[in-house]
Amino acid sequence: MPTSTSTKAITGKPRANRAKIWFLVHSWMAMPIWAFVFFICLTGTIATVSQEIVWLADPASRANPPAQAGNLLSFDEIVAVVNEGHPEAIIQSISRPVKSQFALTARISYPDTTTRTLYINPYTGVIQGESSRFDFRQFVRGLHGWLLMPWTNGYSWGWYLVSITAVPMLISLITGLVVYKRFWRGFLSPRLRFNVNARVLWGDFHRLAGIWSIPFIAIISITSIWFLLQGILQDNQVSFSTAGAPIYVDRADVPQLSSNSQTPPFISLDEATAAVETAFPDFQASFVSMPGNAYAHYRIGGRSVSYPLLFENVSVNPYNAKIEQTRRISDLSWLEIITGSMRPLHTGDFVGLSLKLVYFFFGILLTLMVFSGMMIWSKRTFRDTAAVLRERKIKQQPNKQMDSQIPTYALNEGESA
Amino acid sequence: MSQPRASQPRHRKSLWFRWRFHLSGLLLILPMVAMPFYFDDLAMSRGEKGLGERDLGQHQVGPWQIQLAEWDTNPPWRDGVASYMKTFSLSLCESCIPEVKAAYMRIGKPRNLRTAGAISFGTPYRQFISMPITESATADADIWLTLEGWDGSVHQISMPLADASPSAATFIQRRNH
Numbered sequence: 001m002p003t004s005t006s007t008k009a010i011t012g013k014p015r016a017n018r019a020k021i022w023f024l025v026h027s028w029m030a031m032p033i034w035a036f037v038f039f040i041c042l043t044g045t046i047a048t049v050s051q052e053i054v055w056l057a058d059p060a061s062r063a064n065p066p067a068q069a070g071n072l073l074s075f076d077e078i079v080a081v082v083n084e085g086h087p088e089a090i091i092q093s094i095s096r097p098v099k100s101q102f103a104l105t106a107r108i109s110y111p112d113t114t115t116r117t118l119y120i121n122p123y124t125g126v127i128q129g130e131s132s133r134f135d136f137r138q139f140v141r142g143l144h145g146w147l148l149m150p151w152t153n154g155y156s157w158g159w160y161l162v163s164i165t166a167v168p169m170l171i172s173l174i175t176g177l178v179v180y181k182r183f184w185r186g187f188l189s190p191r192l193r194f195n196v197n198a199r200v201l202w203g204d205f206h207r208l209a210g211i212w213s214i215p216f217i218a219i220i221s222i223t224s225i226w227f228l229l230q231g232i233l234q235d236n237q238v239s240f241s242t243a244g245a246p247i248y249v250d251r252a253d254v255p256q257l258s259s260n261s262q263t264p265p266f267i268s269l270d271e272a273t274a275a276v277e278t279a280f281p282d283f284q285a286s287f288v289s290m291p292g293n294a295y296a297h298y299r300i301g302g303r304s305v306s307y308p309l310l311f312e313n314v315s316v317n318p319y320n321a322k323i324e325q326t327r328r329i330s331d332l333s334w335l336e337i338i339t340g341s342m343r344p345l346h347t348g349d350f351v352g353l354s355l356k357l358v359y360f361f362f363g364i365l366l367t368l369m370v371f372s373g374m375m376i377w378s379k380r381t382f383r384d385t386a387a388v389l390r391e392r393k394i395k396q397q398p399n400k401q402m403d404s405q406i407p408t409y410a411l412n413e414g415e416s417a
Numbered sequence: 418m419s420q421p422r423a424s425q426p427r428h429r430k431s432l433w434f435r436w437r438f439h440l441s442g443l444l445l446i447l448p449m450v451a452m453p454f455y456f457d458d459l460a461m462s463r464g465e466k467g468l469g470e471r472d473l474g475q476h477q478v479g480p481w482q483i484q485l486a487e488w489d490t491n492p493p494w495r496d497g498v499a500s501y502m503k504t505f506s507l508s509l510c511e512s513c514i515p516e517v518k519a520a521y522m523r524i525g526k527p528r529n530l531r532t533a534g535a536i537s538f539g540t541p542y543r544q545f546i547s548m549p550i551t552e553s554a555t556a557d558a559d560i561w562l563t564l565e566g567w568d569g570s571v572h573q574i575s576m577p578l579a580d581a582s583p584s585a586a587t588f589i590q591r592r593n594h
Binding site: 033034039090239262292 | 437455463467468494518519520543544
């Protein structure tokens with residue numbers, strides 16, 4: 001660094017000055033954008049528990065077991081329930097939580113071209129309601145992930161604006177650990193001084209929350225940098241998917257009926273899921289989507305048992321129950337497994353409520369760290385920046401006008417070291 | 418640059434000085450401005466604003482009546498390296514639902530059922546066909562919609578691309594120039 005020699009010449013303490021530079025980088029990293037980053041952290045924190053918020057707000061979205069809770073409904077029973085309650089509707093997909101406090105959902109299409117999502121009790125089959133037109137969960141995700149900006153042509157601009165803040169966040173983490181000498185001692189002797197002043201309290205909080213959040217901040221910022229890369233790759237048509245071209249049911253398998261009034265001989269959903277579960281005993285079907293046309297497959301999916309971050313899915317021929325495509329963990333490349341894990345790692349949605357609450361807690365800490373950083377900065381960094389600038393000025397042009405070349409607000413900003 | 422000391426208190430109290438590091442909060446204007454469009458898009462995708470952004474009316478295809486729409490009026494969207502796509506939406510009349518096996522669409526007349534073009538996806542009430550804008554397509558071409566019945570019967574209609582999607586016709590015109 002060209003500046004280190006000049007500061008060294010003055011002070012004779014190069015290490016201390018290098019630390020000072022690190023410290024200034026740390027201090028400046030988020031400050032000019034703190035309000036935006038604060039908003040992203042806050043909405044992200046809410047987004048981790050948005051499903052639970054809907055659960056609290058809307059009783060129809062809950063899966064209350066009856067007194068004598070029997071087995072969960074099978075997919076065919078769910079289809080029957082929907083056909084009875086909404087005879088005009090056509091089911092597009094069903095998502096059945098394997099074991100959860102949430103009602104199962106069926107996405108259905110109506111003759112007036114609308115699609116809606118029904119909440120169905122997984123034990124009793126009662127259609128408890130439908131998801132409201134304002135989908136809070138989707139809204140918070142959109143607000144957090146891309147500022148609700150449109151996706152008309154490739155990735156949303158909002159997506160880039162949000163994900164690029166991961167870069168200063170990661171730099172903040174690294175520089176923070178560099179300047180916080182022997183930060184590991186903070187684990188053994190945590191310090192939160194309530195009795196000095198606000199700056200000291202915010203500072204103590206910032207350091208304490210920071211060291212306990214090292215893994216969380218690393219996960220959030222690295223996964224977000226992946227989101228940034230993902231946008232760039234997709235927008236430039238770079239793909240490393242091993243999925244290949246979409247497959248269709250062979251024409252020979254699709255029956256030709258003698259008259260149009262005959263019912264096409266589709267196998268039932270339970271037959272299709274049974275075929276998958278027979279072929280793969282460790283597969284737990286939790287969602288199914290209906291064939292999108294006469295040459296399309298049943299797509300049956302479920303969370304991988306061996307690697308719960310990812311979902312696996314299997315395409316089943318709807319006429320003969322043959323499994324014609326599998327996308328299981330063993331079918332994925334390492335790159336697909338790693339990049340596919342980024343989103344679940346970012347949202348914390350792969351264990352259940354417990355992990356979501358952990359993410360929520362650290363999300364609040366991170367949001368408060370952005371705020372406390374701003375509070376500390378506005379009280380202290382002015383002064384430190386001015387000090388370094390002053391040292392350079394002395395070296396470069398040692399003249400008497402020095403004082404007037406430095407922002408005087410910084411010099412005057414009172415508060416002793 | 419160097420200011421007399423006397424002016425500095427005024428400088429320190431200026432709005433710019435006090436607010437400059439909170440200005441990134443102004444980025445939150447973006448979601449506020451985008452919100453009505455966000456809800457519009459959402460209503461569109463839930464089918465609450467009709468079959469598509471631009472209705473192309475009812476059409477009789479052999480024995481079957483269908484409604485057709487241009488899903489959005491944007492220029493064709495890019496699909497991978499391969500090509501650009503234009504998406505249409507269609508719905509089948511109540512009585513044709515059990516009879517129609519599949520719907521296909523392409524630019525230019527297909528030679529047979531196997532070259533009928535992109536197949537539709539969705540439910541009989543609302544299905545989508547994303548039709549590739551082929552390299553050889555011209556702006557004055559026709560689009561051909563082919564319906565296949567479960568009994569093997571095939572019925573077709575055609576209409577000028579410029580009527581079905583003015584934005585796609587404009588796109589092709591620009592590309593071919």
